[in-house]
Amino acid sequence: MTEPGPAARLESHVFAVLLERAQPLYLQFSSDWGLKSLHGAVAHWRADIEHDQLVDAVRDLFLGVNPDVSGELSSVELAGGRIAHVHWLRGDEGIDVILLDARAEVEQQQLKQQESHEAELASMERGKSIDRLRRVKHELERRQSQLEEANALKTAFLATLSHEFRTPLTAIFGYLHLLEKRLQPDVESQFALRAIRRGATHLFGLSENLLEYGRPEAGEYRLNVVRIDLNLLAEDLRIMFLPLAEEQQLDFSVRIEAVPLDLCLDEIRVKQVLINLVSNAIRYTPRGQVTVLLRWTGKDFEAIVRDSGIGIPSAFMDSVFKPFNQGVPHGSRGAGLGLSISKRLVEQMHGELQLKSNPGEGSEFRVRLPNLVIGRSPAASGSLLGEPGRQWLDGGTALVIDDDPDIRELLRLLLEDLGFGVELCVTANEGFERAIALKPDLVIVDLRLPGLSGNVASFKLRAHGFTGRILALSGASDPESRRGAIAAGADQFLAKPVQIEEFVRAVRAATSRP
Amino acid sequence: MSEFARKICLLGDFGVGKTSLVGRYVRNTFSEKYLTTVGVKVDSKEVAHAGGVSKLVIWDIAGKSALDHLNQTYLRGASGLMLVADGTREPTLRSALYLMMQAKSLLQDPACVVLVNKIDLIDRWEILPSTLNELRKTVPVFETSALSGDGVEAAFEHLAAELRRQT
Numbered sequence: 001m002t003e004p005g006p007a008a009r010l011e012s013h014v015f016a017v018l019l020e021r022a023q024p025l026y027l028q029f030s031s032d033w034g035l036k037s038l039h040g041a042v043a044h045w046r047a048d049i050e051h052d053q054l055v056d057a058v059r060d061l062f063l064g065v066n067p068d069v070s071g072e073l074s075s076v077e078l079a080g081g082r083i084a085h086v087h088w089l090r091g092d093e094g095i096d097v098i099l100l101d102a103r104a105e106v107e108q109q110q111l112k113q114q115e116s117h118e119a120e121l122a123s124m125e126r127g128k129s130i131d132r133l134r135r136v137k138h139e140l141e142r143r144q145s146q147l148e149e150a151n152a153l154k155t156a157f158l159a160t161l162s163h164e165f166r167t168p169l170t171a172i173f174g175y176l177h178l179l180e181k182r183l184q185p186d187v188e189s190q191f192a193l194r195a196i197r198r199g200a201t202h203l204f205g206l207s208e209n210l211l212e213y214g215r216p217e218a219g220e221y222r223l224n225v226v227r228i229d230l231n232l233l234a235e236d237l238r239i240m241f242l243p244l245a246e247e248q249q250l251d252f253s254v255r256i257e258a259v260p261l262d263l264c265l266d267e268i269r270v271k272q273v274l275i276n277l278v279s280n281a282i283r284y285t286p287r288g289q290v291t292v293l294l295r296w297t298g299k300d301f302e303a304i305v306r307d308s309g310i311g312i313p314s315a316f317m318d319s320v321f322k323p324f325n326q327g328v329p330h331g332s333r334g335a336g337l338g339l340s341i342s343k344r345l346v347e348q349m350h351g352e353l354q355l356k357s358n359p360g361e362g363s364e365f366r367v368r369l370p371n372l373v374i375g376r377s378p379a380a381s382g383s384l385l386g387e388p389g390r391q392w393l394d395g396g397t398a399l400v401i402d403d404d405p406d407i408r409e410l411l412r413l414l415l416e417d418l419g420f421g422v423e424l425c426v427t428a429n430e431g432f433e434r435a436i437a438l439k440p441d442l443v444i445v446d447l448r449l450p451g452l453s454g455n456v457a458s459f460k461l462r463a464h465g466f467t468g469r470i471l472a473l474s475g476a477s478d479p480e481s482r483r484g485a486i487a488a489g490a491d492q493f494l495a496k497p498v499q500i501e502e503f504v505r506a507v508r509a510a511t512s513r514p
Numbered sequence: 515m516s517e518f519a520r521k522i523c524l525l526g527d528f529g530v531g532k533t534s535l536v537g538r539y540v541r542n543t544f545s546e547k548y549l550t551t552v553g554v555k556v557d558s559k560e561v562a563h564a565g566g567v568s569k570l571v572i573w574d575i576a577g578k579s580a581l582d583h584l585n586q587t588y589l590r591g592a593s594g595l596m597l598v599a600d601g602t603r604e605p606t607l608r609s610a611l612y613l614m615m616q617a618k619s620l621l622q623d624p625a626c627v628v629l630v631n632k633i634d635l636i637d638r639w640e641i642l643p644s645t646l647n648e649l650r651k652t653v654p655v656f657e658t659s660a661l662s663g664d665g666v667e668a669a670f671e672h673l674a675a676e677l678r679r680q681t
Contacts, residue, residue: 060558060571063521064591073587075553083553102553110552117528117550117577124603429664452664456636460657462643464650488636489643 022100030094033059045082045099053080058097061086067095075106165207166475166496167404172200174410177500178417194243201240204497205275209337211477212272212344225372228265230256230294236271237292241278250282251289259296264372269345270303273353276338277305277365285309285362300351303367311359320355342367396441396511397421401431401457402473403449411444414500418507426450428457435461440468442511447474447485455488462489469510473498519569520677521591525617526598527609528577531631534660535598536574539670544661551576554588561674568674579609581616589617593680594625594673601630601657604640614653625676627654629669634659 004012023041030036035055038047047054057078073086083106084099176197179185185193234254245252274292281290288308295302312320321343346353351369398420402408412422423438425431428449435443435457443461447454458470469492472485477495485493492506524532533551537543540559555574560567575588595617597610607630614626628649630641646655654672658665 057556057558060521060556062591063519063571064593073554074584077553077555079557106552110550113552113576114550118548121529121548451662452633452659453636456633456657459636459639459643460633463646463655463657465647484637 021104025099027055027058027097027099028094029059029097033062033095036094040098041101044101046080050080054078054082057082058086058099062088062095075102075109077106161207161210164475165203165210167407169200169204169207169497171404171406171410172196173204173497174414174500176200178410178413191243194239197239201275205272205279205338207497208272209276209341212341224266224268225264226267228263228267228270230259230263233267233271233274234292234294237274237278240275241282241290244282245290248282248285249287250285252282252291253289254292255294257293257295259294259301260371263296263301265301265369266349266372269349270369273342273345273367274303274305276342277303277367280338281305281307281309281363281365288362297368299370301369301371303369305365305367306362307364308362311361311363312355312357313359314357317355317357321353397423397438398442398444399423399425399431399435399438399440400444401425401428401449401454402444402446403427404446407446407473414503415442415444415507418504428452428454428460431457432460435466435468436464439466442507443468443470445470445472445490447472447476447481455484455490458485458489471506471510517566518678518681519571520593520674521571521573522594522596522673522677523573523575523589523592523617524596524598525575525581525585525610525613526577527579527600527603527606530577530598530600530603530606530610531660532574532577532596532598535596535629535631535658535666535669536572538660538663538666540572542663544663546661553584559670561671563674563678565678568678570670570674579612581613581620586620589620592617592621592624594627594677595621596627596629596669596673598629598631599641601632601639601641602635607641607645611649623680625673625680627656627669627673627676629656629658629665631658631660633657633664634661 023044025038025040025042025045025047027038028036038051038055042048045054057080061073061076061078067088067090070089071087075083076086077083082099083101083103085102087098087100089096089098176193180193180197183189234256237254238252242252278290278292285307286309290305290307290309293302293304293306295304320339322340343353346367346369349369349372351367354366354368355363356366357363396419398415400408400411400415400422402411402424403426408424408426412424415422420442423434423440425434426449428445428451431443431445443457443466445454445457449457454472454474458472461470470490472490472493473496474481474485474493475496482493492510494502494506498506524536526532528550529548533549533555534544536555536557537545540557551574553576556571557574558569558571560569573588573592575585578585581589595614597614599607599610607628610628614628618624618626630646632639646657649655656665656669656672658669660666
């Protein structure tokens, strides 16, 4: 026998190296894919201990395929994490399948590909981030002067606190409204309802003041100007404060003088200012009287709140307008935000707030506001409270998606009062499914829901061609939340606590027919 | 043992979440870490339904915006296609639709569904609802989240039912 030549020896070596790397496994199948034999690197492929799983995985590769005479599938990861190049040969008696280990090769390729994909994804994210940064920079520049004054921690804390008040306040005001409207209360119950309203109003004022205080002093404050009904405003003040004044045995009156019919102001802000001023006046007047005068001077609207209270020493006249009663005597009786917020709100309405006071004799706060250009139709002003809704909203269907059971039930009652048939859901997915099936005229969706957000429900509904109106409710009132809700598909956005009048207006606007 | 078995392929740009969708559907697992797929990963799942047990053999093909020769070899024998896009990257929807067009030219009447993934990141979506509303007129579309699982089972079940209906 002759020794093999050098070329043959090398070939034999290469063959041995390749076999060692490839760890081939040979599977012989019959024409109907019954396994006839399995041999080769059995242990390497765990074909001894996971025999059936491996054979099934190989069969799966040929599902739906009539294999050619020979062929190959590269870089296949089979169930169980085995990575192979799969080759096959077809003969008269069946199919031979060969698995060659491709793990090292695939892992090496994966490293490179991972780097390249991550770089590309990072580059895309970088591009988006740069865009976002540009927008943020622009916004920061616009607000720079205001932000310097802000205390970020206090701001965030107060804003969060106030937001947390809003959902329960919505429920309190809503149910209160229903009780007042539906019951025929006796004297004691009337007293109790008024006390509840007074307490809730106080909390509402406090939370609105906290929120306003927590908000940076926005340069572009958007006024919500409506034609204002001063009789209603005066009545609201009387309802709110008369019981409190009577408890302290104070004379309390609200008068109106010479006011034109078309006086246009930011009603909510005016009310907030007057609530703050009257609340302060009653708090610091142990005996005597508190009077409110609302009048038109011929040039401006004036609200004058006078009291015969303890008064303010001249040294503290400026300090009272600083938050948290900084340096002011008797400052511990309230949160100390009312006057600073009132001053800010009056300035936002392009007006001024003046103070005269004599210690021991009393104080006078004078608010002067210009008549503003109206931005909304008179019909949209806040005088709808108590009007029956059935006259203008009958026969529609509404779907409420809210996880708070109190709010859900409240919305049901209000919407039924407005003439809707109402269905209730808790989650975004449930709401979406129900809305697709029900095709309601109106969907009211809370943004913060368990699991997916309310915006997902709006988006999916619009993505499925839903053409009904969508009204989004949120505990947050920032422009970003509003933009997000509208971008997802909502027609309108309401921040909590939703006042009944505001809710009715929004529902009417959402469902009004052209 | 399933009497009914079909091969389906997932196609879509890289990073849209194909592997995560399969992980969620087959094993009910999810990993935040992105791991690119090389070649193809083949998995399977058996599902019981009123008509018996069906088996889906799922080919999760490495992400590309167009089919190359290698990916074409993986498609052979497929009865269904799952085209996957990432809602936060609008161009991936165009890639998915292009891949659908290419794959349809290689296969005989495959059943198709489009999955727009990452619904959990809705606030970062670039794809508009009106786009999906239009698309839905020609092909079933599912908004999904491999992270939360929303829409995943429904999308696979829809495709499986469509395949059973075709038999």
